[in-house]
Amino acid sequence: MSEASANNIPPDGVRALIVQARALIFDVDGTLAETEEAHRESFNAAFAEAGLDWRWDRALYKELLRVTGGKERIRAFDVSRNGASPRLSDHEIAELHQAKTKLYADLINNGGCSLRPGIHALLTAARQRGQPLAIATTTSRGNIDALLTVALGKDWEQWFAAIVAGDEVRNKKPAPDVYLKVLSQLDLPASKCLAIEDSGNGLASASTAGIPVLISRSAYFSDDDFSGAAFTIDDFSHISAAPENSPDM
Numbered sequence: 520m521s522e523a524s525a526n527n528i529p530p531d532g533v534r535a536l537i538v539q540a541r542a543l544i545f546d547v548d549g550t551l552a553e554t555e556e557a558h559r560e561s562f563n564a565a566f567a568e569a570g571l572d573w574r575w576d577r578a579l580y581k582e583l584l585r586v587t588g589g590k591e592r593i594r595a596f597d598v599s600r601n602g603a604s605p606r607l608s609d610h611e612i613a614e615l616h617q618a619k620t621k622l623y624a625d626l627i628n629n630g631g632c633s634l635r636p637g638i639h640a641l642l643t644a645a646r647q648r649g650q651p652l653a654i655a656t657t658t659s660r661g662n663i664d665a666l667l668t669v670a671l672g673k674d675w676e677q678w679f680a681a682i683v684a685g686d687e688v689r690n691k692k693p694a695p696d697v698y699l700k701v702l703s704q705l706d707l708p709a710s711k712c713l714a715i716e717d718s719g720n721g722l723a724s725a726s727t728a729g730i731p732v733l734i735s736r737s738a739y740f741s742d743d744d745f746s747g748a749a750f751t752i753d754d755f756s757h758i759s760a761a762p763e764n765s766p767d768m
Contacts, residue, residue, distance in 0.1 A: 533750045534758055536733060537641070540713035542651040542680070542705050544698065544730065547658050549717035549737035550635070552666055555584065556738075557623060557632045562589075565619035571606075581739050587657040587691040587720055590616045624665035634670045635735070637755025642671075642678060652678055653705060655697040655714070655725070657685035681705050693720040698728035719743035 537543065548554045559580045566573040573596070575583065586595045593612050597605040607615065626632075645652055654663065663684060667675035676682065681704035688696035702709055709729035716722055717737035725732045726747050734751040745751045752758075 533733070533752060536713060536731070536749055537645075537758065538648070538650075540650070540731075541707050541711040542653055542713070543641075543645055544653040544655050544681075544701055544712055544714045544725070546714070546716045546718075546721045547654060547656040547663055547666065549740060550715055550721070550735060551638055552632050552634050552670070553738055554627075554632050554662075554666060555580070557626050558589070558619075558662075560631075561619050561623040561626060562593075564622045565615055568618060568622075569615055573600075584718075584739055585720070587693070588685050589619065589659070591691070620659060620661050620665075623662060627665045627669055630669075632666065635737075635754055637758060639670070641755045641758065646678065651680040651705060651707075653681040653683075653701045654679055655683050655701045657691040657697070659686055660684040692718075693723035693727070695724050695728035698725050698730055702728065702730075713749075716748075719745070722747055 545551055548558065556577075559575055559577070562580075563574050575596075583592050583596060586592045590612050593607070593615060594605070597607050597612075600606070642652060656663065660682075663682070664675075667678075671678055681701045683697045683700045683704070685691045685697065688694075688700055690696045698709075698714065702712070705712070710731070712730050714721070714725035714728075714730045714732045715735065716725060716732055717735055718740040722732050722734060722743075722745060732748045734745045734748040735755060736745075736751065736753050
C-alpha cells in the first residue's frame with residue numbers, strides 16, 4: 520500500500536491511476552460524502568419516533584458499521600440486545616428503516632451533508648475526459664438520490680453509466696456482488712477500472728471482484744486495514760487542485 524501525505528500533493532501515481540482507469544466506480548457513504556453521522560442521527564430519530572429506547576452513540580455505531588446495510592444493522596443490534604427473541608419482525612425492521620430513510624432525506628435536503636473535499640471536481644474532471652463514472656454501494660437507491668440530488672442536481676443519474684445499490688444484489692459488501700453487477704453493466708474488464716472506497720469492507724468487495732482500489736480515509740473507517748489498496752489518501756482536494764495538463768500528470 521502506498522500513502523499520500525495530507526500536507527503535500529499526492530504522488531504522480533495517484534493521479535495517473537485515476538486518469539488512466541477505463542472507469543471510476545465510487546462507493547457512496549464515507550466516500551462521496553461523510554454521511555455516517557447523518558445516518559446515525561436519522562436512525563436515532565427513527566427509533567424515538569417508533570417508541571424504542573434505543574440510541575446509537577458514535578462508538579456503538581462504529582461497531583455496527585461492520586454490518587453492511589441499514590436493515591441488517593438494525594437486526595444485528597436487536598439480536599445483540601435480545602438474543603434468540605429479537606424485538607422486531609422483518610416487517611417492522613423494514614418499516615423502521617423506511618422511516619429512517621425519510622428522516623435521512625429530510626436531513627440532507629436541509630443541508631445536513633455535502634460532498635467531501637475534491638469530490639465534485641474529481642467527478643467533473645472525469646466527465647470532461649469522457650471517463651465513465653459508476654456507483655457500487657450497500658446503501659439504498661433512496662439514500663443515493665437524497666444525497667446526490669442536493670450535491671449534483673436532479674439529473675444526477677446522468678452523471679453515471681452504472682448505479683448499483685445494496686438492495687439490488689443478493690449479498691452486500693464485503694461480498695463482491697455490487698461490483699460484479701456494475702462491471703457487467705459497464706462491460707469493462709475489472710483490472711482496467713478503479714474502485715474508490717473508504718472502508719475495509721469496500722476494499723474487500725472491490726478486490727474480490729478484481730478491481731484495483733484507491734482508498735480515501737473517512738471519519739469512521741480511518742483505522743481499517745488498507746494494506747491491499749493501490750493507494751491510501753486523506754481526501755481528493757490536492758488531486759483536484761492539480762491541473763490536468765500539468766507536467767507531473
